[in-house]
Amino acid sequence: MAISDFDPPERFVAGTVGPPGSRTFFLQARGGGRLVSVSIEKVQVGILADRIVDLLDTVGGLQGSDAVAEHHLDTEALETPIEDDFRVDTVSLAWEEDRSAIVIECHDRDPEQETPGDSVRVVLDPTTARAFARRCQALVSAGRPPCPFCGQPLDPEGHICPRANGYKR
Secondary structure, three states, rough: OOEEOOOOOOEEEOOOOOOOOOOEEEEEEEOOOOOEEEEEEEHHHHHHHHHHHHHHHHHHHHOOOOHHHHHOOOOOOOOOOOOOEOOOOEEEEEEEOOEEEEEEEEEEEOOOOEEEOOOOEEEEEEHHHHHHHHHHHHHHHHHOEEEEOOEOOOOOOEEEEEHHHHOEE
């Protein structure tokens, strides 16, 4: 079991590799001469972003405001090589009151032993956390547009829509 701790990281971002519909989502943390990349589900990225925003709206104060974070957005691509150190199984989020910081932990599970596997722990100030959440939300919404009838993702060739009795839209 390896634990990578970034307190604070030099950079912590979410990113994707591949075209919409076939994207692989990653979280990357860099600091202390190390780069850790973990693959994660799209839904986990979206939920993490939403929970960070909720938490900052509750306890983040001015430093965690959307207006302040706008000037700290990281729009650069993921760093190479992009190879996942592990696939994220569980994500946890916490607020450290005494430091006014958000703590994000990503955990793997060893499938053979049903015990915790590798982990990444990242500590972010409210401004950086809000900027990270905004980037995550943009990544999630940049995928395929939803079908106006059923809400499922539309491929460029269309899809078989259950609301249209199986006809292709």
